[in-house]
Every structure is written in C-alpha cells, then in structure tokens.
Amino acid sequence: MRLADLQGAYRHYLLTGDSAQLAPAIVADAFDGAERLGIYRNNFLVGLSEALKANFPVTLHLLGRDFFEQAARRFVLARPPRRPCLFEYGAEFPGYLSDLPELGALPYVSEVARFEFARIASYNAAVERYVSPDTLANLPPDQLEALPIRRAQHAQVVPVKAPVAELWKAHQVPDPDLSVIDMTARPQVLLVCRPDRALVVRELDAPAAQFLAAVQDETQLGAAAAQCGAEDDMALGRIIALVLELRLLVSARA
Amino acid sequence: MAERAVTDLGFGLGLRSQHYPAILEGTPDVDWFEIISENYMVDGGRPLAKLMAIRERYPMVMHGVSLSIGSTDPLNMDYLARLKALAARVEPAIVSDHLCWTGVAGLNMHDLLPLPLTEEALAHVAARVDQVQSFLGRELALENASTYVTFAQDAIPEWEFLAEIARRTGCRLLLDVNNIYVSAFNHDFRAIDYIDAIPREAVAYIHLAGHENNKTYIIDTHDHPVVGDVWQLYAHAIQRLGPVATMIERDDKIPPLEELVQELAHARKVAAAALKKQAQVA
Numbered sequence: 001m002r003l004a005d006l007q008g009a010y011r012h013y014l015l016t017g018d019s020a021q022l023a024p025a026i027v028a029d030a031f032d033g034a035e036r037l038g039i040y041r042n043n044f045l046v047g048l049s050e051a052l053k054a055n056f057p058v059t060l061h062l063l064g065r066d067f068f069e070q071a072a073r074r075f076v077l078a079r080p081p082r083r084p085c086l087f088e089y090g091a092e093f094p095g096y097l098s099d100l101p102e103l104g105a106l107p108y109v110s111e112v113a114r115f116e117f118a119r120i121a122s123y124n125a126a127v128e129r130y131v132s133p134d135t136l137a138n139l140p141p142d143q144l145e146a147l148p149i150r151r152a153q154h155a156q157v158v159p160v161k162a163p164v165a166e167l168w169k170a171h172q173v174p175d176p177d178l179s180v181i182d183m184t185a186r187p188q189v190l191l192v193c194r195p196d197r198a199l200v201v202r203e204l205d206a207p208a209a210q211f212l213a214a215v216q217d218e219t220q221l222g223a224a225a226a227q228c229g230a231e232d233d234m235a236l237g238r239i240i241a242l243v244l245e246l247r248l249l250v251s252a253r254a
Numbered sequence: 255m256a257e258r259a260v261t262d263l264g265f266g267l268g269l270r271s272q273h274y275p276a277i278l279e280g281t282p283d284v285d286w287f288e289i290i291s292e293n294y295m296v297d298g299g300r301p302l303a304k305l306m307a308i309r310e311r312y313p314m315v316m317h318g319v320s321l322s323i324g325s326t327d328p329l330n331m332d333y334l335a336r337l338k339a340l341a342a343r344v345e346p347a348i349v350s351d352h353l354c355w356t357g358v359a360g361l362n363m364h365d366l367l368p369l370p371l372t373e374e375a376l377a378h379v380a381a382r383v384d385q386v387q388s389f390l391g392r393e394l395a396l397e398n399a400s401t402y403v404t405f406a407q408d409a410i411p412e413w414e415f416l417a418e419i420a421r422r423t424g425c426r427l428l429l430d431v432n433n434i435y436v437s438a439f440n441h442d443f444r445a446i447d448y449i450d451a452i453p454r455e456a457v458a459y460i461h462l463a464g465h466e467n468n469k470t471y472i473i474d475t476h477d478h479p480v481v482g483d484v485w486q487l488y489a490h491a492i493q494r495l496g497p498v499a500t501m502i503e504r505d506d507k508i509p510p511l512e513e514l515v516q517e518l519a520h521a522r523k524v525a526a527a528a529l530k531k532q533a534q535v536a
Contacts (some may be wrong), residue, residue, distance in 0.1 A: 006370060006405070010367060011359060014363060044364075044365045082361055084336075084362055085293075124296035124299050153297075
C-alpha cells in the first residue's frame with residue numbers, strides 16, 4: 001500500500017473504528033492487529049477528551065465526568081482537530097453541546113462552555129498597541145471622530161442568558177456550592193479581557209456592549225460612538241473610560 | 255547566556271506549568287529545561303511571560319508534537335512559521351519532534367502515529383526534514399516514538415531508518431530510551447541492538463520516562479518513574495555514546511518538582527557510573 005493510502009486508511013479507522021482496510025496491512029502475532037490498533041484509537045480518543053477537559057473545566061463539573069467524556073468522544077469523532085495546538089481545540093464544542101437533545105433542559109451548560117473558550121482566547125491573545133489616554137489627548141479635536149479603531153484581540157464579548165459569570169466564579173474553589181446561585185434567565189453581555197497579565201471579567205451595559213460590537217471590525221471612533229446608543233456625553237464618557245482602562249481598543253495610529 | 259552544544263547541556267527536565275513557582279522561587283538542581291513547543295505558540299499572555307522568566311535562568315530545548323514529519327499532507331507552513339518565531343524568542347539549543355505522523359487530509363489527531371518502515375517513507379521523511387531544516391535555518395532532532403503496530407510492508411529496521419535519515423539530511427536524533435524499551439517489548443526485538451546501531455555523532459540528547467506494563471504489551475504513558483530495565487538500558491547507551499545531555503520527561507500524573515529532581519539525580523549517578531565503566535574498558 002502506498003504511504004498516502006495507508007494514512008488514509010488509518011484516518012478512516014481512527015474516526016470510525018472500521019479497520020477493514022487497515023487491518024490487512026498490520027502484522028498480527030502474539031496479539032492481533034485489531035487489538036494493537038485499538039491502542040491507537042484509545043490514545044486518540046482519550047487524549048483529545050482530556051484536552052477538552054482541560055479547556056472546559058467548569059463545563060466538566062456541571063456535566064459530570066461520565067456525561068462529559070461521552071459527549072467529548074462523540075465531539076472528537078464528529079469534529080476532529082485540524083490545528084496544531086491543543087489549547088486551540090474545542091471552539092465548536094459549545095455549539096455542539098447546545099445541539100445535544102439531552103442538554104435541552106440545561107441551556108446554560110453550552111453558555112458556560114462558550115465563556116470558558118473565550119477565556120482561553122483572551123488569555124492567549126496577542127499583545128497589541130492599545131489606544132491610551134495619551135493617544136486621545138494628543139489628537140487634535142477635529143481628528144478625534146475620524147480615528148480608525150478596532151477591538152483588541154484579547155477583548156472577547158460573550159452574550160449569555162444564564163448567570164454564567166456567577167457559575168464560573170463559584171467554581172474557583174473546590175466543591176462549589178451552586179445552590180446559592182439564582183438560575184433565573186437574565187440576558188447579559190459579558191466581557192472577558194486581559195488588559196495586562198490577568199484576566200478580567202465584566203458585565204457590560206447595553207451602550208458599552210453595542211460600542212464593542214461596533215468596533216469588532218475596523219471603524220472610526222465617531223461612527224462607533226454614534227452606533228452605541230449612549231444617551232448623553234456622560235454615558236459615552238463611561239464607555240471611553242472603560243475601553244481605556246481595560247485596553248480594549250487598537251488604533252492604526254496608536 | 256553563552257550557548258553550549260546541545261550534547262553538553264547536562265541533565266534536564268520537561269518544563270511543566272505546575273512547577274513554575276518552584277522553579278522561579280527556588281534553585282532546583284536542574285541544568286536545563288525542555289519545553290513543549292505547541293504550549294507556547296501564543297501571541298502573548300502569562301505562559302509566555304513565565305517561559306521567558308525561566309529562560310533567563312536556564313538553557314532550553316524545544317520539543318514539538320505537531321510537526322507531522324511523516325504525513326503525506328503538505329507541510330503546515332503556518333505551523334512552521336509559528337515554530338520559527340518561537341525559536342527566535344527562546345533561542346533553544348535544539349528543536350526536536352518525533353518520527354511519526356499526526357494526521358492527514360487536514361486533520362491533526364494529536365497522536366504520534368506509526369510510519370511503515372519502507373523506502374518510500376524514508377525518502378518522503380528525508381525530503382521533508384530537508385525542507386524543515388532549510389525553513390527553520392537550523393538542525394532538527396527526530397525522536398523515536400513508542401509503537402504498537404508493525405506493518406506487513408516494513409523493510410527496514412527502525413534504527414536503520416533513523417540512522418539513514420540522519421545520514422541523508424544531517425538531522426540529529428533524540429533517543430528516547432524508554433520508547434526503545436517499549437517498542438522492543440511490543441515487537442520482540444533486542445533494545446540493545448537498537449542502541450548499538452545508532453550513529454554516535456547523530457545523537458543530540460536522550461529522553462528517559464516511565465511506562466505501564468500490561469504484561470502482553472507496554473503502553474508508553476510517560477506517567478511513572480523510570481523503571482529498572484530502562485535505567486540499565488540508559489547505562490548501556492551512555493557507555494556506548496559517551497556523555498550525552500539527558501532529561502526526564504513526565505507527561506501525566508506530574509509529581510512535585512523535588513521528586514523529579516531526585517530522579518534526575520539518579521540519572522546523574524547512573525551516567526557517571528557508566529562513564530567510569532567505559533573508561534575502565536577503554
């Protein structure tokens with residue numbers, strides 16, 4: 001068998017468990033080819049399930065080990081990784097969980113997973129040249145509106161309906177007590193960011209959320225301000241103070 | 255920091271995040287650290303800051319798991335660019351990965367999958383090692399992975415396969431003595447024959463690790479202390495190869511740093527005794 005065909009057969013086996021194509025290429029001796037191949041399939045499934053556990057620790061706790069492992073293995077087979085780094089694996093896992101019929105009654109689980117993945121993305125994002133108070137102070141007033149800006153890569157915005165931040169916070173100690181959390185749905189927009197070395201989580205009010213949505217792709221400061229629905233200059237001032245404090249903006253001119 | 259040849263680094267450990275505080279707050283008796291390259295292929299954040307703080311104090315080696323040198327997919331140039339950027343930051347004594355493939359048709363299974371030991375695979379891997387070394391502008395070291403299958407079409411013993419890749423490309427070898435032991439057990443060959451066939455000058459450094467023995471076969475788990483038989487094999491390797499940089503690689507069930515430092519002290523003893531014996535024989 002040519003190397004490319006052998007690797008294709010191997011890939012098919014790992015994803016399906018069907019070794020009909022591959023087994024004839026394997027030497028069977030004291031124990032047979034299927035048993036030997038099984039070691040690889042087990043390593044593949046367990047290794048990636050463990051990687052998902054590491055990336056989604058609170059989701060793991062909420063679902064329990066058995067259910068999480070089952071869901072993780074099915075996800076690994078349905079959406080095997082394409083990227084070289086394990087910490088990047090699982091971007092689609094929250095969406096996969098939200099589609100599981102068994103979790104229909106627990107919609108907050110996939111929201112927590114989405115929040116956990118946003119934390120990883122924020123944690124590992126590039127350090128960029130952020131808009132600072134000096135950037136704005138040094139700009140002639142007539143150029144302020146036209147300042148080109150976009151959201152910094154570490155600034156992750158996660159809209160949720162469940163008390164996700166509270167659930168996550170409760171899990172920062174061993175044996176979390178979830179009974180004290182009010183699980184009533186309350187739509188909110190969470191910001192996960194890393195202004196310096198530590199992650200910061202904030203709940204955004206509607207104007208701040210709209211401002212950060214407006215700057216997701218490059219735009220101008222004036223245009224973003226007009227889109228955010230801030231009722232007066234004070235509300236806009238609060239947004240500007242927030243984005244400067246948490247280094248949420250990058251400017252081509254910064 | 256003045257750089258030494260990789261073979262002269264001494265005795266090292268795999269860098270694990272659980273040990274950051276103990277490393278930065280103490281002075282553990284470790285000569286160098288090996289990092290898992292992919293864990294630091296990030297653009298910023300705390301992992302890189304910790305890494306560079308430790309790098310200021312210790313020489314480092316970069317060890318990857320996603321190069322997929324044996325895959326029939328094209329080399330992942332985005333991955334190689336990230337690897338090269340990390341190497342520019344870390345300035346490692348050497349960059350290593352495994353003789354294996356990790357995926358095909360765009361997937362990365364994150365497992366070290368076995369290659370058939372054929373002329374076709376040999377030519378394929380050698381050509382890709384050339385490509386990687388020329389892109390990185392530096393030598394690559396390839397490690398023997400533990401394997402659980404052999405292929406009916408295998409035509410070349412693994413030790414000859416590795417030696418020939420090193421001869422054709424000038425790459426170095428990372429000899430994992432535990433993996434040799436595991437594969438020898440699983441495929442019923444003599445581990446000593448493997449070590450004796452490896453060209454001395456090609457060996458960059460040695461890995462030591464533990465494994466789980468299921469009696470009929472051994473699974474390479476890298477989650478136990480080094481076993482007695484592997485220490486003996488290591489002593490044999492040092493007697494034959496002379497002083498070679500050596501490290502202990504623990505990937506799971508990570509114990510406190512102190513425990514690994516003690517195991518490393520044992521490696522120093524075993525190596526010293528082997529070198530003494532070598533001198534007596536000579």
